Amino acid sequence: MKLTMTVNGQAVSFENILPTRRLIDILREDLQLKGTKEGCGEGECGACTVIMDGKAVDSCLLLACQLEGSEIITIEGLAKEGELDELQEAFVSHGAIQCGYCMPGMVMATKALLMENPAPTEAEIRNAIAGNICRCSGYSQIVSAVLSVKGSPEDVEES
Amino acid sequence: MKYVGKGYSIHDAESKVRGITTYAGDLRLSRMVHMALVTSTLPHAIVKEIDCSAALEMPGVVTVLHCFNTTEKKFSRYKRTRDIEVPEQERVFTDHPMFVGDRIAAVIAEDPATAHLAVNRIKVTYEELPAAETPIDTLNGVIDGMHPEGVVYEWVFDVGMSPAENETDLVQETTFRNDRVTHVAMENHVSVASYDEGLNELTIWSPNQSVYGMRYVVANYLEIPFNKIRMIKSTMGGSFGGKQECILEPVVGYVSWLLKRPVSLSLTREGSMTSAVCRAPLESKTRTVFSRDGKLKSVSMDTILDSGAYVGSSHGYVRTLGEMAVRNYSYSYLHYRGRAVTTNMPVSGGFRGWSSPECALILEYAMDQAAKKLDMDPIELRLKNVITEGDIDPFIHATFDKTRISECLTTGRERFNWYERRKRCVELSDDRFKIGVGMACGGHINGNYPDGADFSIVNMRVDEDGAVNVNVTLHDHGCGTVRVMQVIAGEVLGIDPEKISIREGDTYQTPEDVGCYASRSTHVIGAAVVKCGEALISAILNQAARCMGVPEDSLKYDSGEVYVKSDPGKRMTLKEIAIAAHYRFQESLDVKIQYRSPANPGVHGAHFARVRVDTWTGLVTVQEYLAVHDIGRAINPSMIVGQVQGAVQMGCGIALTETMTPKNPGTGRTVNSLRDYHVLNAFESPKVEVVLIEDPSNYGPFGAKGIGEVCFVPVSATIVSAVNNALGTDFNFIPMTPDKILDHLKVRRQ
Numbered sequence: 001m002k003l004t005m006t007v008n009g010q011a012v013s014f015e016n017i018l019p020t021r022r023l024i025d026i027l028r029e030d031l032q033l034k035g036t037k038e039g040c041g042e043g044e045c046g047a048c049t050v051i052m053d054g055k056a057v058d059s060c061l062l063l064a065c066q067l068e069g070s071e072i073i074t075i076e077g078l079a080k081e082g083e084l085d086e087l088q089e090a091f092v093s094h095g096a097i098q099c100g101y102c103m104p105g106m107v108m109a110t111k112a113l114l115m116e117n118p119a120p121t122e123a124e125i126r127n128a129i130a131g132n133i134c135r136c137s138g139y140s141q142i143v144s145a146v147l148s149v150k151g152s153p154e155d156v157e158e159s
Numbered sequence: 160m161k162y163v164g165k166g167y168s169i170h171d172a173e174s175k176v177r178g179i180t181t182y183a184g185d186l187r188l189s190r191m192v193h194m195a196l197v198t199s200t201l202p203h204a205i206v207k208e209i210d211c212s213a214a215l216e217m218p219g220v221v222t223v224l225h226c227f228n229t230t231e232k233k234f235s236r237y238k239r240t241r242d243i244e245v246p247e248q249e250r251v252f253t254d255h256p257m258f259v260g261d262r263i264a265a266v267i268a269e270d271p272a273t274a275h276l277a278v279n280r281i282k283v284t285y286e287e288l289p290a291a292e293t294p295i296d297t298l299n300g301v302i303d304g305m306h307p308e309g310v311v312y313e314w315v316f317d318v319g320m321s322p323a324e325n326e327t328d329l330v331q332e333t334t335f336r337n338d339r340v341t342h343v344a345m346e347n348h349v350s351v352a353s354y355d356e357g358l359n360e361l362t363i364w365s366p367n368q369s370v371y372g373m374r375y376v377v378a379n380y381l382e383i384p385f386n387k388i389r390m391i392k393s394t395m396g397g398s399f400g401g402k403q404e405c406i407l408e409p410v411v412g413y414v415s416w417l418l419k420r421p422v423s424l425s426l427t428r429e430g431s432m433t434s435a436v437c438r439a440p441l442e443s444k445t446r447t448v449f450s451r452d453g454k455l456k457s458v459s460m461d462t463i464l465d466s467g468a469y470v471g472s473s474h475g476y477v478r479t480l481g482e483m484a485v486r487n488y489s490y491s492y493l494h495y496r497g498r499a500v501t502t503n504m505p506v507s508g509g510f511r512g513w514s515s516p517e518c519a520l521i522l523e524y525a526m527d528q529a530a531k532k533l534d535m536d537p538i539e540l541r542l543k544n545v546i547t548e549g550d551i552d553p554f555i556h557a558t559f560d561k562t563r564i565s566e567c568l569t570t571g572r573e574r575f576n577w578y579e580r581r582k583r584c585v586e587l588s589d590d591r592f593k594i595g596v597g598m599a600c601g602g603h604i605n606g607n608y609p610d611g612a613d614f615s616i617v618n619m620r621v622d623e624d625g626a627v628n629v630n631v632t633l634h635d636h637g638c639g640t641v642r643v644m645q646v647i648a649g650e651v652l653g654i655d656p657e658k659i660s661i662r663e664g665d666t667y668q669t670p671e672d673v674g675c676y677a678s679r680s681t682h683v684i685g686a687a688v689v690k691c692g693e694a695l696i697s698a699i700l701n702q703a704a705r706c707m708g709v710p711e712d713s714l715k716y717d718s719g720e721v722y723v724k725s726d727p728g729k730r731m732t733l734k735e736i737a738i739a740a741h742y743r744f745q746e747s748l749d750v751k752i753q754y755r756s757p758a759n760p761g762v763h764g765a766h767f768a769r770v771r772v773d774t775w776t777g778l779v780t781v782q783e784y785l786a787v788h789d790i791g792r793a794i795n796p797s798m799i800v801g802q803v804q805g806a807v808q809m810g811c812g813i814a815l816t817e818t819m820t821p822k823n824p825g826t827g828r829t830v831n832s833l834r835d836y837h838v839l840n841a842f843e844s845p846k847v848e849v850v851l852i853e854d855p856s857n858y859g860p861f862g863a864k865g866i867g868e869v870c871f872v873p874v875s876a877t878i879v880s881a882v883n884n885a886l887g888t889d890f891n892f893i894p895m896t897p898d899k900i901l902d903h904l905k906v907r908r909q
C-alpha cells in the first residue's frame with residue numbers, strides 16, 4: 001500500500017509498504033529515527049511511545065494501515081533548532097534520567113499530557129505514565145521534572 | 160569539597176533525552192544481518208528434525224542456523240575469569256533443549272522484522288523427555304544424568320564456635336521462600352558482532368558489566384587469541400545484574416565468525432525473560448538461637464536454590480548467600496548448607512545484590528519472628544545484634560571498617576517516628592483496610608577483596624588544549640558511574656567535572672579490569688582514579704618545574720594551574736604545560752597507575768515502610784517509605800537518591816507482584832510477558848524519602864562506598880515485615896500477591 005504522513009513536521013511517503021508494518025519499524029528502520037525504543041512489543045512498557053495527532057500512542061501497536069495522513073512526533077522532533085524543549089531540560093536538571101531506555105517514551109507521554117493539560121496534578125502525571133515502565137528511577141524524579149514545567153501549584157494528593 | 164557532594168545528572172542525560180544515544184540495538188553496520196531465535200517449547204527434549212524450508216523461501220532470509228549445522232562445542236556464561244570453576248554446559252544452538260526458551264536455531268535475515276516473521280515458519284520435531292520443574296523433582300532423580308557432571312552443587316561450611324545453648328534460649332525454626340523473578344531492564348538483551356576474516360579479528364558490542372570477562376569467554380570458545388577480540392561496552396539500558404553474564408556474546412561472535420558478516424541480535428521481551436537469565440527461586444530453612452535478652456547466638460541455614468537448566472553462576476550465588484549472612488549481624492556461629500539444584504527451568508543468575516537481598520529476607524523474617532516471641536521491639540532486637548566498627552568478617556578476615564548500621568537504625572527510627580506510627584496502625588485500620596508498619600535492614604560488600612583480580616588501572620592524560628582524559632575500564636549501568644568518576648577526578652584536580660572525559664570498557668583501548676560488579680565501581684575504581692589524579696599532579700609539577708627552571712618543591716598545583724609559591728604571578732596553565740611537554744621535551748603528559756583494593760568495608764541500610772492492605776481485594780499499597788543508608792560519602796547525591804528510589808520500586812514489586820512461576824504447573828512455561836509479569840508503575844510506586852549517613856570510610860574515594868546494590872537489599876524484607884504487621888500474619892514468602900493474601904484471609908475466616 002501507499003502511505004503518506006508527517007513525521008516531526010516533515011512529510012514522508014512510501015510507495016509500497018506492507019499494511020502490517022509497525023509504526024516503530026517505520027520510524028526506526030525506514031526513517032532511521034532510532035530514538036524510539038522497543039521494550040516489549042506488546043503495549044505493556046511504553047518505551048515506544050510517540051505522539052500521534054496530539055495523543056501519546058504505543059508505536060509498537062500501530063500498523064502502517066492506521067497511519068495515513070497522521071502527524072507523528074518522536075523524541076527527535078522535540079528539540080527546536082537544537083535547543084532542548086523545556087520538558088527535556090527538566091528531565092535533565094531533575095536527575096530523572098538514568099539508563100535512559102524508557103526516556104524517549106516517558107518524555108513523549110508526558111509531553112502529550114502537557115499538550116492537553118498544561119497544569120496537571122501529580123496524580124494526573126502518575127496516571128499519564130502508568131503505562132510507561134521505568135525500572136531505574138522509582139518515578140519520583142520524573143514526576144518532579146514534569147511538575148516543574150507546569151504552571152499551577154503542586155498537588156499534594158497521596159499517590 | 161568543591162565538586163563532591165553536589166547534585167549532577169548522569170553524564171549523557173542530554174543525549175538520552177534527545178534520543179540520540181546509540182544503544183547496541185541501534186547500531187547498524189554495512190552488510191549487517193539480523194538474528195531472531197527459535198527456542199524450545201518443551202522443558203526437556205531431544206530435537207529430532209528441523210524443517211527450515213518455508214523460512215528459507217522468504218525474501219530477505221539469508222540462512223537458518225540450527226543445532227545440526229553449527230558447532231557442538233559448549234561454553235559457560237559465567238566462566239569469565241580463569242579462577243571461576245564451572246562446567247561448560249551451553250551450546251550456541253542445542254539439539255538437547257533443557258528448558259522452554261533454550262536456543263535451538265536462529266533465522267538470519269537482512270532486516271530484523273523479516274527475521275522475526277520467519278521464525279514462525281520453522282518446524283521443530285521433538286522427542287519429549289522427563290523434566291524437573293522444581294528442585295524437588297531433581298532431588299527425586301527425575302533428570303539424573305542430564306548433565307554428565309551432575310545436577311546438584313553443594314556447599315557446607317561452618318564459621319565460629321557453636322555456643323552452648325541453654326534452656327532459656329529462644330530456639331526457632333523458620334522457612335522463607337521466594338519465586339523466580341526477572342530483571343526487566345528496559346533494554347532487552349542485545350549483542351552485535353563483526354568478524355574481520357582478513358585480520359582474524361572479532362569486535363563485539365554489548366551492554367555488559369565486564370569487557371575483559373566477556374572476552375575471556377568468547378576467546379576461549381572461538382579459539383581466537385585474546386588480543387584479536389575487541390569487546391566494547393555499549394550504553395547500557397539497565398542491567399540490575401542481568402547483563403553480567405556472557406549469554407549472547409558467544410552466540411553473535413560465533414555467527415559472525417561463521418558467516419563473515421556483522422550480526423545483530425536483540426532479544427524480544429519474552430526472550431529476555433525466558434532465554435536469558437532470571438533470579439533463582441529459593442527456599443531456606445533457618446534455625447536461629449537467641450538468648451532471652453535478645454542476643455543472636457547462632458544461625459544455621461539450609462538453602463535450596465533452583466539454578467535452572469545450566470548451573471551458570473548459581474553455584475557461586477548459593478555459596479555467597481551463606482557468606483552474606485555475616486555482613487549485617489554479629490554472632491558466634493554460622494552453619495551453612497547451600498545447594499544449587501539444576502532443573503528444566505530458565506537459567507538463574509546474578510541479580511542486584513547477588514544473594515544479599517535473599518539473605519535479608521531470610522534473616523529479617525527470623526528477626527521479626529524472634530522479636531514477637533521475645534516480646535521486644537524489632538528495632539531494639541536488631542540494635543543488639545548488628546555489626547559495629549571493629550567487627551571482623553569471618554570469611555574474609557577483614558574489618559567492616561566504619562560501618563554505621565546502628566545509626567541507620569536509630570536515625571530511621573526517629574525520622575520515621577517508629578513507635579508512634581506503629582501504635583497508630585490499629586486506629587488507622589478499619590474492617591476493610593489494614594495498616595501496618597515494618598522495617599528491615601541489611602548489609603553488602605564493596606568489591607571482591609580479598610578474592611579475584613580486584614585491581615584497577617587508570618591512565619590520565621592532558622591534551623594539548625589542557626583537557627583531561629581518564630582512561631579506565633568502567634561500565635556505567637545507567638546509574639551514573641561515569642559522572643562519579645568525573646566528579647572524583649574533578650575534585651582531585653580542581654577542574655570542572657564536565658570538562659573531564661572518562662572512558663568505558665573497550666579491550667582495545669581501556670586497561671585490564673575485572674569489571675563492574677559487587678559494588679566495586681565507586682569504591683575500587685573511584686579510589687584508583689584518586690590515586691591516578693595525585694600521580695598526574697606530580698607529573699604536572701615535574702613538567703612545570705622543568706619548563707620554568709625552578710625546583711619542583713617551589714611550585715604549587717591549584718585547579719588546573721601551577722604557580723611559584725613565592726611569586727604567584729609566575730604561573731602556567733595545563734595547556735601550556737602540555738604543549739611544552741610535547742614540543743620542548745618530546746613527551747606526553749601522561750600517567751598510569753595500578754591500584755589493588757585493600758579492604759572491603761561494610762555498607763548498610765535500614766528501611767521503614769507503612770502499607771495498607773485491602774482485605775477485600777488483597778491489594779497492598781505502600782503508603783510511606785524511608786530508606787536510611789550508610790554511604791561513607793555521597794559523591795553525587797542526586798543519582799544516589801534516584802538509585803535508591805528505583806531499588807525501592809523494584810523490591811516492592813518483587814515482594815508484592817512479580818513472579819515468573821508457571822501458570823500451568825507441569826508445562827515448564829514460565830510467565831513470559833509483561834502482560835502477566837507486573838512491575839509497579841508510577842501510580843503504584845511509593846514516594847521514597849532517602850536519608851544518607853555520611854561518615855567517610857578509610858578506603859574509598861573521599862571515603863565513598865557503594866550504593867547500587869545495598870539500597871535494594873532490605874526492600875522486599877521491609878514490605879514482608881509491614882504486611883505481616885498489618886494483617887497479624889506470618890507470611891514467609893514472596894511475592895505476597897493479592898490471590899495469596901485473599902486465600903490466607905479466607906482460611907483464617909473459616
Ligand code: FES
Binds near residue numbers: 047048060
Ligand atoms: S515496546 Fe511498545 S509498549 Fe513496549
Ligand code: FES
Binds near residue numbers: 345
Ligand atoms: S531510566 Fe532506565 S528504565 Fe527509566
